Amino acid sequence: MxxxxxxxxxxxxxxxxxxxxxxxxxxxxxxxxxxxxxxxxxxxxxxxxxxxxxxxxxxxxxxxxxxxxxxxxxxxxxxxxxxxxxxxxxxxxxxxxxxxxxxxxxxxxxxxxxxxxxxxxxxxxxxxxxxxxxxxxxxxxxxxxxxxxxxxxxxxxxxxxxxxxxxxxxxxxxxxxxxxxxxxxxxxxxxxxxxxxxxxxxxxxxxxxDAKPLPSPDKGVVSSAIGTVSSGASTVTTTLAPAQGMSPTIDLVLQVLLVVGIILGLAGAAWAWWANREAKRMAAALDIGPPPAAGNDNAPPAEAEAA
Known part of the structure; x- marks a missing residue:
């Protein structure tokens, strides 16, 4: 030294x-x-x-x-x-x-x-x-x-x-x-x-x-797309539900929408799991964490440098 x-x-x-x-x-x-x-x-x-x-x-x-x-x-x-x-x-x-x-x-x-x-x-x-x-x-x-x-x-x-x-x-x-x-x-x-x-x-x-934004379970292109499609499917299902049993075609559409709803639910859960895991990984890499432990005797730094 x-x-x-x-x-x-x-x-x-x-x-x-x-x-x-x-x-x-x-x-x-x-x-x-x-x-x-x-x-x-x-x-x-x-x-x-x-x-x-x-x-x-x-x-x-x-x-x-x-x-x-x-x-x-x-x-x-x-x-x-x-x-x-x-x-x-x-x-x-x-x-x-x-x-x-x-x-x-x-x-x-x-x-x-x-x-x-x-x-x-x-x-x-x-x-x-x-x-x-x-x-x-x-x-x-x-x-x-x-x-x-x-x-x-x-x-x-x-x-x-x-x-x-x-x-x-x-x-x-x-x-x-x-x-x-x-x-x-x-x-x-x-x-x-x-x-x-x-x-x-x-x-x-x-x-x-200049870090990339951390992914959020309820934000982003994927979650927005899932929400939009899920909302549309729900609206169509509600509209056609009273006609169930009146036509094989309507029954088939309702069954398809049911499957779509299940798939979207699983996709949403998968996205939330991935987003949470990725956010934790990025936070660790970017040193985004809890405040420092009490009792640290380090001296305050000089003015922060954006360089």
């Missing part, structure tokens, strides 16, 4: 974040080297400077923003080598709160293997989380768990269709590099200067706010 890890970690982050972007599909909007316009405005105002186009950002400004608004927020100097880079990269791409949750859940995944009690998951990397980090006996494993959870959430974002391929590559490269740097169960040589990932930029901020 050394303070000098910031420089190589930033160099690796910029392998994926380097360049100027204004992709209409990117929720981060106008971006320079991974810094969004809103963050740059915040930085300039804090310095008493007029806001300007983020594409005019200087190298020194970029470095200071990454240090103050990302590295220090995740308390990178207090994290083990390799894990600091993994959390830093996640913070830049998806925000400090989400990066903190991935770290905490990955720690809990590791603690569960040894029967230890879980820590609170609130996205705040405070003293409680750092104490749990100090107790990690396999940093490589925690990095692996963290990247699994990260990729699971990214797959649930509406922007996956635009950036999914690049995100998948980025997550895999961060995992490989971070585990090469870290101590633990993954045998990998320490890379010289940390820079082993290909110099290809992966654009697109991966924000939890």
């Amino acid at each position: 050394v303070a000098t890890n910031f420089a190589p970690a930033l160099k690796c982050v910029l392998v994926h974040e380097g360049g100027l972007d204004d992709d209409p599909n990117d929720p981060g909007g106008r971006t320079a080297y991974g810094i969004i316009q809103r963050r740059y405005n915040q930085y300039r105002r804090a310095k008493g400077l007029p806001v300007q186009d983020v594409w005019k950002i200087s190298t020194s400004e970029r470095t200071e923003i990454y240090d103050v608004y990302y590295w220090r927020v995740i308390r990178g100097d207090k994290l083990p080598a390799g894990l600091d880079y993994a959390v830093f990269d996640a913070c830049v791409n998806s925000g400090e709160a989400q990066a903190g949750k991935w770290l905490q859940r990955a720690i809990n995944d590791q603690r569960a293997k040894s029967g230890e009690a879980p820590i609170a998951v609130d996205g705040r990397i405070g003293d409680g989380t750092l104490q749990a980090v100090d107790e990690i006996d396999d940093v490589d494993a925690v990095i692996g768990f963290m990247q699994q959870r990260r990729l699971a959430m990214l797959r649930e974002l509406r922007t996956w269709r635009y950036f999914g391929k690049g995100w998948s590559r980025r997550v895999a490269e961060v995992k490989k590099l971070a585990q090469a740097i870290a101590d633990g169960s993954v045998p990998a040589p320490m890379p010289a200067g940390w820079v082993t990932a290909p110099a290809t930029k992966v654009s697109g901020k991966a924000l939890p706010s």
Whole structure:
């Protein structure tokens, strides 16, 4: 755990974040080297400077923003080598709160293997989380768990269709590099200067706010179609019921409608079962859950970053 890890970690982050972007599909909007316009405005105002186009950002400004608004927020100097880079990269791409949750859940995944009690998951990397980090006996494993959870959430974002391929590559490269740097169960040589990932930029901020809507048992195209058809069948049945027995054709129609009603009922039950199961799966991937446990001593995070 050394303070000098910031420089190589930033160099690796910029392998994926380097360049100027204004992709209409990117929720981060106008971006320079991974810094969004809103963050740059915040930085300039804090310095008493007029806001300007983020594409005019200087190298020194970029470095200071990454240090103050990302590295220090995740308390990178207090994290083990390799894990600091993994959390830093996640913070830049998806925000400090989400990066903190991935770290905490990955720690809990590791603690569960040894029967230890879980820590609170609130996205705040405070003293409680750092104490749990100090107790990690396999940093490589925690990095692996963290990247699994990260990729699971990214797959649930509406922007996956635009950036999914690049995100998948980025997550895999961060995992490989971070585990090469870290101590633990993954045998990998320490890379010289940390820079082993290909110099290809992966654009697109991966924000939890861009998640796909969770399916609902009583909402959606399928449930609406079932309701419409079921209502129509019920109306026809009610209309024809008084004529039952008067015509073989009417009797056949009523029998068919009865079968249709049964099928629709089963379809509705199946949809409700699937929607409930899928909503639970997505909620777990998106870290949508109950509030953090009482007594957590993590410090409040800095202003949430939509990046």
